[in-house]
Amino acid sequence: MSARLPGAAGWCLLGLLVLLWPAAAPGTPADTELKFPLTIPYALLGDLAWQTREGEAPTELVDAPCRRLQIDRSGLDLRDNELYLVSRVETQLGVSLFGFCIKPIHWRGSVDVLLEPYIDAEWQLRFRLGRTELRDPQGKPATLLNLIGRLIRPFISRRTEQFGFDLGAPREQITELLSKMVEPEDLAELQSVLANLRPGTPRVATRGVLVEAQLTLPGGFAARLLPPGQADDTGLTGTRLTQLQLERLDAFIVAVVKLLGQEIADPALRRQLLALLLESRYRLVEILGDDGPFEQEPVRSLFVSDWERLRNLLLDVDPGTIAHSRLLRYATFLNAGDTLLALDAALPQLALWISRDGLRFALHELAPAGPAPGLEYGYAVDPVLRELFELPPEPPPLPPEKSIEQPGEVEPPADEAPPEPDREEDTLNSPDNPALRLPLWARLLDLLVPTAEAATGVPDRVSELQHALGRRMPRQNELTGYAAQVAELLKEIGRHELATRDLGEAHNAVFLDLLPATALMESCWRQFKREDGKITYLVSSAGAVGMMQVNLRVWRGLYDVERLKWEVAYNARAGAQILLRYLEGPGLDVVRQTGNPEYLALASYAAYNAGPAGARRFLRKSGELKPGPADRKLLAHYKGFASGGIADLARCVVTQPAEW
Structure with a gap:
């Protein structure tokens, strides 16, 4: 059983750390070491657990005529920085004699099995089984019933052996982005560079399983990368360039809010989406009205802030309220945006994060099947946006004959007596x-x-x-x-x-x-x-x-x-x-x-x-x-x-x- 994101990675990046290694010799371009802390949200590891659907009987394990165990449901639980597969069970244990069960013991409680993540040679995230703990319905340890643990472990072991979560797909997204920034003759070297993408040791974190992937960009290769196509930026500097970038960022946030707002049913999360849009726009107005100087590049700072809020919002989506395929798509989208930020942190001169190509790349992961959302910045009324904000229908415009004063009409002096009507x-x-x-x-x-x-x-x-x-x-x-x-x-x-x-x-x-x-x-x-x-x-x-x-x-x-x-x-x-x-x-x-x-x-x-x-x-x-x-x-x-x-x-x- 293998969980893989459609077309791209099924993980998302929750942080970015880019270290520039010193040059080997004076005048030699330094290699750029990218470190991606990749987080696989626990909601995407749901195939490790199982739930009894309505109308179905609980999963039943039979080891002998007098030893039966029913699993009602299971789920992942994070405790003390350790990940457990917790199964709610009901058991019958006894001695079989001449077809009869002698003095059977009935017990209900939970079997908690520690899961230890690792990555195999094929970039599959897998889990080994650690210790087993039994707890009664009140959550207290039940140490005298270790036979139950021995009975369930083989079943859980078979399930975890079949589970694999593919981490090899980040190559696809990075390849797609970098291929836009190299000359055709450098594509072969790009494939060689991407072959160095390697995983670190996974560990359990608050949001999911954390894996630090690494990629080395040779100094000479990084120096030959070209800015992505953004002809509308040509020749712009200073305030005009800042305005264009802010407008493009705002158009991107609007597209994201419209796509997600029509899919997320949770009213609280929808309110957070709309608050994100408004607060980003208030900050946009503040930046445009500020002559600086700024401690940080203001547009990039706004993008990082907005992206962090958006990431946290999507990771808070209740997996029980949306289809699993949609959850995978959200994770792919987060991965695409985080990849933009990772490359921008290493190669800020390319401004990939705010390029039209870069933002469209991220939006495509959010809406892969439909037409690409536009990034045009305009002032026309947007019916979808008004509906998301639950605004009432627009009042009809005034008829032309009721527009009693026309723009530009000369106003009489303030001290002039008003004419007789x-x-x-x-x-x-x-x-x-x-x-x-x-x-x-x-x-x-x-x-x-x-x-x-x-x-x-x-x-x-x-x-x-x-x-x-x-x-x-x-x-x-x-x-x-x-x-x-x-x-x-x-x-x-x-x-x-x-x-x-x-x-x-x-x-x-x-x-x-x-x-x-x-x-x-x-x-x-x-x-x-x-x-x-x-x-x-x-x-x-x-x-x-x-x-x-x-x-x-x-x-x-x-x-x-x-x-x-x-x-x-x-x-x-x-x-x-x-x-x-x-x-x-x-x-x-x-x-x-x-x-x-x-x-x-x-x-x-x-x-x-x-x-x-x-x-x-x-x-x-x-x-x-x-x-x-x-x-x-x-x-x-x-x-x-x-x-x-x-x-x-x-x-x-x-x-x-x-x-x-």
Whole structure:
């Protein structure tokens, strides 16, 4: 019985150590010694064990008429840095006399046999049997029943002798990668180099069986290797090259998240996948906004960090939730990525890890049967990604006639008196339009029947407010009416998003007050600005746009970037969905960890501002509060809205009605 990964190695690398041996003589290129700590996950060694399937009888061993042993199930168990095959058994032992069993002993418990790994001459991982231990149902040693151990050992020995896990296949992946970087006349030497790939002594580790494989690259051979084809990198240096590499890495992570997200059923692991994507993108934005200098090459550092998280995530997949063939494919994928890192550590000048060929090589191992996932970096909405993030359907775009202000329209000076509304559209767009200040009964009715309105084609309140706000910038004397409209817009959107959740009244109240506070922090409730006398959308140096300052690089593929720029309601809805995601995720995590519900608003905004990893930035390691200036300002806004305050957009603060 031989377990082998389809097409490539069935192991994965959990670490990389590359040593450069000194040159034999001055001027002679040094050999490069690669050391690969290879880990074969225990989930891939399942053929050593056996399980009784539903409807099947337990495996029964009969040594004599009075000696029977039934094996219900078995599995691998790591204890004190030793690997055991643990079998749950039921036995009958007695003396056979004239066809009768005299005084049979019945016993239930476990038989634990130590497994000692070794590698044979054919690069097959195999196991020898060590000592045998018997334990009763309570796990206590049962030393007086060694006959049971002697009865089961031959059966286990036959099973382990038939088991072999192929470790010879790493040659295939390394050959495929290196063959892309040598001239045709060097292929024969490449085969000679690969013949030196050799295994070390295996040992038991936390994640699986660890084998240190080694490969020596002669100095002269390594010097003749060529960078893989990446024509789009030609001539690029500095910031532009960094941006291209970051975008390629982000496209790679997106492809991996989409492939795995559609296969992994575990909700916790899927959330970790999505968190990995978002946190990688927040780091991408941080790198692009940092002029350096960096202690380490930032893009490579991000790739290694992302890859380590991805590796750990895949090794945590419960083998009982996926097909064995899929588990093998995941291990092959990890091996491919780790091979990229091993070669990059030895040959950093080739930048193999971030090359288009290298990343496509790794992706092919994850999806060998289908078309190769693309590595294009774009901003179009990705329906698969939106579905993985469980985002609701996109609201329909505004009809052309409702785009009341066009990009580039000249804005009158701030001190100019507003024109008298002599046209219907002017009246509709006026912040003081009485139709936009509905009485209480009308607002309540609107909350009760939003579905009916949508079904009949009657514009809902959010659409009406979007139409009223348009792409206008309020003048000083229009701020009060504008603020009232934005406040209502944020409240309507907030209530709509909460209708899809079951957070409880207390958490709902936090969100409804935190949403306007966040918008006030991010933009002072403004979607647009005046630039060279024309109206354009607000955009930060990091690429965040609009009222909620949604970062286009972080949320690309999940939202329509043009609508984020030009539709205030769309921008507000996207920001509300993001904020709510962080409130019910990292925000509530901080509350559970600290036991302090008052931290929910701060933690949620911290994640909104800096990504999931930033949710605890306002806390010391001890858990004590240490808010920065932004945190204190956010808290003031939040408490102001929670106590019934309203936004003063002239000063970008929250005031109580009595102050007006």
